[in-house]
Amino acid sequence: MSDENLFELKAVAKRFKKGKETISIFDDLNMTIKRGDFLAIMGPSGSGKTTLLNLLGGVDQPTGGEISFDGARIDGLSEGELAKWRANNIGFIFQFYNLMPMLNAAKNVELPLLLTSLSSKQRQQRVDTALQLVGLADRAKHMPSEMSGGQLQRVAIARAVVSDPKLLLCDEPTGDLDRQTADEILEMLQLLNREFGKTIIMVTHDPAAARYASHTLHLDKGQFVDKEDDDVLQEKSA
C-alpha cells in the first residue's frame, strides 16, 4: 500500500440476510482513497452509499474482503477496537447533526475529547479553537434548541474536527439546509480539506454539493459506474 493512500478496499463484499434471502450490497468492491482527498460519493437510494460510508467509518463490518486504513487492516477488529480506532481517526458529520440536545454547543464539541487523556483545561482550549474555526465562539453556551440548522451543522463540524482526526465522514451534510447555508457548510469543509489537510468523504444526493469535492464517484447497485479521474483508483468488479 502506497504511503499516500489512506484507505484501501480489496474485494470488499457486504451481504445481508433477510429471511431466507441473502441481499448483496457489494460483491467485489475495490478502491483506494488518497490522503488529503475530498471525495464525494453520489448515487440513487439503495445504491450502497451509506453502507460504504459505514464500512469506511468502522461502524459496520464487511462480510468479505479487506479494508485497510493507513496501512493497517480494520476489518476483523473487535467492537471495542473499532470504537478506539474511530475515536482516534474519524470525525463524523451527519445530515441531522446528531447533537446531544441536553448539552450546550461547547459540551457537544467536547464529547470526542472525553475519550482522550487531555486535561479539562486542554479540552477547553481545544473546544474554544474548534468553535472559533467554525465561527461560533460566541455561541459556546447556547443549547442546540437555540440554534439554526446551519449553526447546528457548524457545531457538528467543530465536534468532528476537535480531536484532529485524519478523516471526516460526512453523510448528506447539507441535506437539511437551504442552499446558501449549504454552500457555507461546504466551503467550510473545503477549507478543512485545503488548509488543514483533512481527508473528507462525503455522501450526497446533491450535485451542487459534490462540486465542492475534488472527486466524485457514482455508485449504482453496489458498483462504481463512473471513474472521474486517475487520482481515485477504483475498479469495477468483474
Next chain:
Amino acid sequence: MSLLAQSSAVIGMNIKSLPRRLWMSLAMVLASAVVVAVLLAFLAMAKGFEATLQSAGQEDVAFFIRTGSAAELNSSVMKEQVDLLREAPGIASNENGKLVSPELYVIVDGTKKSSGTDANIPLRGMEPQGLALRHNFKLVQGRLFTPGTDELIVGEGVLRQFEGFELGNEVRFGKNRWTVVGVFSTGGNVFESELWADAKVIQTLYNRGSSYQSVRAKLTADAKLEDIQAYIKNEPRLNQEVQTEANYFAVQGEGLSYMAIFGRVISAVMALGALAGALNTMYTSVSDRAKEIATLRAIGFSNLSAFIGTMAEALVLALLGGFLGALAAFLLFDGLSTSTLSGSFTQVVFSFEMSGQLVMQGIWLALIIGFISGFFPAWRATSVPVAVAFQSRG
C-alpha cells in the same frame, strides 16, 4: 480514566434528558416508592410487634406455667405450688421477702377507638411483688390499686387504643365494676396492653379459688435454670415448666412472624408489577435515546459506557422511588400505634417501628428493581450494531 469520563458524560446526558420522559420516569419512581413503602410498612409493623413482646421479657426473671401450656391463658398454678416454687434455688429476695409474683390472666372486653368494635384485653391479677419484677414500670397518672379493692390501673396502650379507660372512670366487665385509679407505662412493651388489679380480688370475682396461672420470679445473679428445672423434676407436686421470661415472649412473638413474611410476599408480588412498568420505562428511554446512543458509539464511546449510562438512569429512578417510599413509610407509619390479636387471643398494643436497617431493606429492593429494569434495556442499547441503530435516525 477514559471510561470514567465517558460514563460520567453518558450518565449526565441521560439524567439531563429525563424531562423528555417525565411522566414515564415519574411512574417508575412512583411504582418503586409504593413497593418500598408497602414493604417497610409490613416490616415496621412486624418489628414493632416483636419489640413490644421482646422488650417485656427479662433474662433474669424465671417464668413458670403448667407443663404443656403454650401461654398463661391456659395454664394453672395452685397456691401450694406457688409456695413450693418460692423455695426453688436461685430465687432472689428483697426487703419484702422472695421476689416471686403469682399472677392471674383473664380476658375482658374493651371497645376499640379505631373501629368501635369489641376486642379482648388482658386483665392481670398480681400481688405487690409483681411490680418489682417489671423493671421499667412507671406510674404516669393516679396511684396504684389498693389490695382487696375493685380498683385497677391501666396500661398506656389500652388507654390509647380503647374507649373509657381514662383515670377515674368506672368500667364494667360483665357483672363486675372497676374503678381506674392509675395509668402506667412499661416502656412501650406488651404489659402496656394490660389492665392490672389485685390478684386476690380477681380470684374471687372470677371464681378462681386460690389458683393462679403463672408465676414470675427474680433470679439471683448466679442462678441457673437447670437447677430450677432439676428442683421441679424432683418435686412430684410440681407440674410446671420454667423458662426465662425473655424466652417466653420470644416464642410468643414467633407466632406473629407471619407479618414480616406476608409483607415480603406482598412486596415481591408488587415488585413484579413495578418491574414490568420500570422495564417499559427503560425500554422507552433507550428507544428515545437510540440516535444519541448510536452517535456516541460512532464517535468512539465504548459500549460499556453506554451500558453504564442506561443502568445508572434505571438505578437513579428506582433509588429515588426507594427513598421516597422510605420517607413516606417513615412519615406515615413510624410510631403509629395500633393493636392486633396476640397468641393469647388478646389485643397487644404496639407501635410501628422504623429503623435504618429496615430502610436499607427497602433501598435494596428498589436497587433490585432498578438493576433488573436497567440491565435488559441497557444490554439492548449496546448490543445493536451502530449501523443498525442509526437506521432510527431522523
